Amino acid sequence: MENHLLLCILLLIPAFASSDFLVTHVRNIKKRNADNDLVVNGIEIYSMKIDSKVTSRFAHNVITSRAVNRGNVHKEVFFDVELPKTAFITNFSMTIDGVTYPGTIKEKEVAKKQYEKAVSKGQTAGLVKASGRKTEKFSVSVNVEAASKVTFELTYEELLKRQFGKYEMFIKVKPKQLVKDFEIEVNIFEPQGITDLEAEGTFITNDLQNIIKKTFSEKKGHISFKPTLDQQRTCANCSQSVLDGDFTVRYDVKRTTPDNLQIVNGYFVHFFAPTNLPKLPKNVIFVIDISGSMSGREIEQTREALLKILDDIKEDDFFNFILFGSEVHTWKETLIKATPENLDEARKFVRGIDTQGMTNLHGGIMRGIDMLNAAHEGNLVPKRSASIIIMLTDGQPNVGISNTQDIEAHVKKAIEGKYPLYNLGFGYGVDYSFLEKMALENKGLARRIYPDSDAALQLQGFYDEVSNPMLTDVELNYPENEISDLTKNSFKHFYDGSEIVVAGRFIDNNQNSLTVDVRGEGANDAMSYTTQQDAEQTAKAFQEPEYIFGDYIERLWAYLTIEQLLEKRIAATGEEKENLTAEALALSLKYKFVTPLTSMVVTKPEDHDNQDGIADKPTEAQSPVFRHPSIASELHYLYLARPTWYTSVDGDPHFIISVPQKEDAICFNINENPGAVLNLINDPVTGITVNGELIGDKRANSDAKIQNTYFGKIGIGNKYLDLKLTVTPEKITIQNGNEKTGFTWLDSVTLQQEGLNLIINRKKNLVLSMGSGASFVIVLHQVWKKHPLHQDFLGLYTLESEKLSEQTHGLLGQFFHPIDFTILEIHPGSDPKKPDATMIVKNKELTVTRGWQKDYRRDPKRGIDIPCWFVHNNGAGLIDGVHTDYIVSSLF
Numbered sequence: 001m002e003n004h005l006l007l008c009i010l011l012l013i014p015a016f017a018s019s020d021f022l023v024t025h026v027r028n029i030k031k032r033n034a035d036n037d038l039v040v041n042g043i044e045i046y047s048m049k050i051d052s053k054v055t056s057r058f059a060h061n062v063i064t065s066r067a068v069n070r071g072n073v074h075k076e077v078f079f080d081v082e083l084p085k086t087a088f089i090t091n092f093s094m095t096i097d098g099v100t101y102p103g104t105i106k107e108k109e110v111a112k113k114q115y116e117k118a119v120s121k122g123q124t125a126g127l128v129k130a131s132g133r134k135t136e137k138f139s140v141s142v143n144v145e146a147a148s149k150v151t152f153e154l155t156y157e158e159l160l161k162r163q164f165g166k167y168e169m170f171i172k173v174k175p176k177q178l179v180k181d182f183e184i185e186v187n188i189f190e191p192q193g194i195t196d197l198e199a200e201g202t203f204i205t206n207d208l209q210n211i212i213k214k215t216f217s218e219k220k221g222h223i224s225f226k227p228t229l230d231q232q233r234t235c236a237n238c239s240q241s242v243l244d245g246d247f248t249v250r251y252d253v254k255r256t257t258p259d260n261l262q263i264v265n266g267y268f269v270h271f272f273a274p275t276n277l278p279k280l281p282k283n284v285i286f287v288i289d290i291s292g293s294m295s296g297r298e299i300e301q302t303r304e305a306l307l308k309i310l311d312d313i314k315e316d317d318f319f320n321f322i323l324f325g326s327e328v329h330t331w332k333e334t335l336i337k338a339t340p341e342n343l344d345e346a347r348k349f350v351r352g353i354d355t356q357g358m359t360n361l362h363g364g365i366m367r368g369i370d371m372l373n374a375a376h377e378g379n380l381v382p383k384r385s386a387s388i389i390i391m392l393t394d395g396q397p398n399v400g401i402s403n404t405q406d407i408e409a410h411v412k413k414a415i416e417g418k419y420p421l422y423n424l425g426f427g428y429g430v431d432y433s434f435l436e437k438m439a440l441e442n443k444g445l446a447r448r449i450y451p452d453s454d455a456a457l458q459l460q461g462f463y464d465e466v467s468n469p470m471l472t473d474v475e476l477n478y479p480e481n482e483i484s485d486l487t488k489n490s491f492k493h494f495y496d497g498s499e500i501v502v503a504g505r506f507i508d509n510n511q512n513s514l515t516v517d518v519r520g521e522g523a524n525d526a527m528s529y530t531t532q533q534d535a536e537q538t539a540k541a542f543q544e545p546e547y548i549f550g551d552y553i554e555r556l557w558a559y560l561t562i563e564q565l566l567e568k569r570i571a572a573t574g575e576e577k578e579n580l581t582a583e584a585l586a587l588s589l590k591y592k593f594v595t596p597l598t599s600m601v602v603t604k605p606e607d608h609d610n611q612d613g614i615a616d617k618p619t620e621a622q623s624p625v626f627r628h629p630s631i632a633s634e635l636h637y638l639y640l641a642r643p644t645w646y647t648s649v650d651g652d653p654h655f656i657i658s659v660p661q662k663e664d665a666i667c668f669n670i671n672e673n674p675g676a677v678l679n680l681i682n683d684p685v686t687g688i689t690v691n692g693e694l695i696g697d698k699r700a701n702s703d704a705k706i707q708n709t710y711f712g713k714i715g716i717g718n719k720y721l722d723l724k725l726t727v728t729p730e731k732i733t734i735q736n737g738n739e740k741t742g743f744t745w746l747d748s749v750t751l752q753q754e755g756l757n758l759i760i761n762r763k764k765n766l767v768l769s770m771g772s773g774a775s776f777v778i779v780l781h782q783v784w785k786k787h788p789l790h791q792d793f794l795g796l797y798t799l800e801s802e803k804l805s806e807q808t809h810g811l812l813g814q815f816f817h818p819i820d821f822t823i824l825e826i827h828p829g830s831d832p833k834k835p836d837a838t839m840i841v842k843n844k845e846l847t848v849t850r851g852w853q854k855d856y857r858r859d860p861k862r863g864i865d866i867p868c869w870f871v872h873n874n875g876a877g878l879i880d881g882v883h884t885d886y887i888v889s890s891l892f
Helices: 002-012 019-038 110-120 297-312 340-351 361-377 405-417 432-441 457-464 535-541 552-571 574-590
Strands: 043-055 059-070 074-082 086-094 099-107 125-127 128-130 135-144 151-157 165-173 181-189 196-202 212-218 220-225 244-254 261-266 265-274 282-289 317-322 328-330 386-393 421-426 446-449 469-477 489-495 500-506 513-521 526-534 598-604 613-614 648-650 654-659 664-669 677-685 688-696 709-718 723-727 729-737 739-744 747-751 756-761 765-768 773-782 793-799 821-831 833-843 844-855 866-872
Touching: 019 043, 043 196, 043 220, 074 220, 086 135, 086 489, 099 110, 110 756, 125 793, 128 265, 128 866, 135 151, 151 552, 165 181, 165 688, 181 196, 181 244, 196 220, 220 244, 261 386, 261 513, 261 526, 265 282, 265 469, 265 513, 282 361, 297 340, 297 457, 317 361, 328 739, 340 421, 340 739, 361 405, 361 489, 386 457, 386 469, 421 457, 421 773, 432 446, 432 552, 446 457, 446 654, 457 489, 457 793, 500 552, 513 821, 526 844, 535 739, 552 574, 574 866, 654 723, 654 866, 664 844, 709 765, 709 773, 723 765, 729 756, 833 866
Parallel strands: 043 181, 125 613, 282 317, 282 386, 386 421, 421 446, 664 866
Antiparallel strands: 043 059, 059 151, 074 135, 086 099, 086 151, 099 598, 128 135, 165 244, 181 220, 196 244, 212 220, 261 265, 265 500, 317 328, 469 489, 469 513, 513 526, 598 613, 648 654, 648 793, 654 664, 677 688, 688 709, 709 723, 709 793, 723 729, 729 739, 747 756, 756 765, 765 773, 773 793, 821 833, 833 844, 844 866
């Protein structure tokens, strides 16, 4: 219509109208169209700037976003930022119509009490969650009146790590709409001088490549990226933004000496990264989980990664493979040299690796340690060489010694600090806390391998990081009478392309010089030298005040100290852990870092009644903490950490359905009479069926409106294998054809036969897998035998449900397929701690209640609270049909 109207106007313009009028009119229409493109849901983000200052590897980043409500009514404005997991948030504020609402950093327990107080009023927001492999998402929203403006400003800091010869700074770019004034600006100052400055973006097209402006000379580097509106568009007339992806800056510094020492205001930082050293031979043992849960894509990707790693192993290296399922298998009896012939034989071995059995993690890792110890004691490997163990697992130990504390103790005693242990956790079924603690106790680290299509590249990428050791037993020694609060200064290995960083504080704040002794063991001989620096030399190097932000060395020291205290805390216990916690907390509060011990409380105006938001720092071992805005009531709430995603039924009986894509859960109860048999899982493709028979209390409770029922018998069958497993609180019976085998809960059993893997953990639980299908955990609940009311019962937990077919159904089985839902209109319920809401699921509106159900897998007595949305009335509206449709005649 607008184009047609314009045509009419042109035809009716009088002769005296100037051509300037026509041009101006066309421009005004184009401007009006462009302005419409800038407004999404009534909100225009008219400015977004990412300003990064890097001084001696320490990055100070400020993200500023300015928005205006172009609508006629109040609107909710969102500020979503993804920042590196290695970063600490240091500040956040919102400015609305000239009034600033700052964030304050508090001890987590203090913030939690403030949160709990607010949640009872329905007025809270969880602001941070893990959102990817390398990022955490900071999210906040606020109501803004019509025509009002809001400015968000977030500051975070991080120490850039050197890998493969480059420092890398990662910026996530995702404004979600066109922004009139968008800019990324990075200023780098390195007193050693800058080399190899580069910038790239995953979203950068050929047209955008020339917009990245990059300059560097001597000590200063500058990068800017400022696309116009038209350059941000995905196409000429599109309103979608092409700015969606990763913007990465990489650089290195000049190195005329192996190290660089800087002293400022009573603090120092020491960078150590020698170059041109001969590579050390390495001795590497790969300890690989081949249990049944690794079958399919995981074992295929593992084989693919190992084959690529074999291509990179040097001829001077020694290596071996150890595989653990229920049993432990080795490729060779000892480490062997990586000759071409041996590598060819190893490739044949790797191609034949397949899955079998359960997870004897203890047996596998101890075999690797014993083999490495024997190789050193027997002089089978070079004296000047670097030894490492790399373990890959996707599950939890359940054969042999399965107590994780016992495994940690045995491993630590066997390694005795002689070499690092690297633990790779494949997927989300691992006990990452256990893997991380065990690695840190043994001078290594843990890394999660994400179960995606590039998992093989992730495995190979980790190996590349540790594949080129240059030095062992590196020590940087400082005068004890001059230095206090020193960060870690001894390192088992130094790898090519990396960097060691040590920072400390002078006892005398006015001291302006420092002497350091550096020692390490190289391929040919020992490295030993002394380096010295004074504050005047640093001051000469730092004559660019516009590039320096505050007391950067002091903040770098605080960042590194907190990071290392938190690492030590993972492996510590008792009083030592308390002391480390107190020290890390004090520094976090002093320097205003959001760490796992602190939270940022953000108070914001909501209808003249302030709301408090809590920003926490997630850890890799936790599930994410995140926010979920409702559309109507604008209540925000914090989701608590939860274990691995699974589906279960336990208790009286309550069902828990994990919804991974929502990072949340739905739960419901089934109220039915004792003696009823419920179909829980039925998969016609694999032939697996799971049914459960209900029992009641010993006698009816006259005070209860509904009598409690529990599962007193569970039957798991596979019709194609002619297998049936019957479990009661008294015994476990296996029927294979006409043959029957029985056990009691007093037995400790590991059983493997065709199509069946079974482990009975005495008086606790059993773990079962049939064929290539899912795994099941049945938990035994025992009550006091003389209890007047209750009796023993069972709980069922399904793992790896994706291994069942798409035709799987049943009260539990129907939820093995993806399910989506939306939560609206959160409002206080009858219980002030449990708000009600409207759930949109399967095109239905259900009234649900926020609550908790128990996960008893690890603690059958007390359980762990799992937050979930509770669907009332026997799951009506959520389950297909009604619950009575799932009643069957017998256990099989």
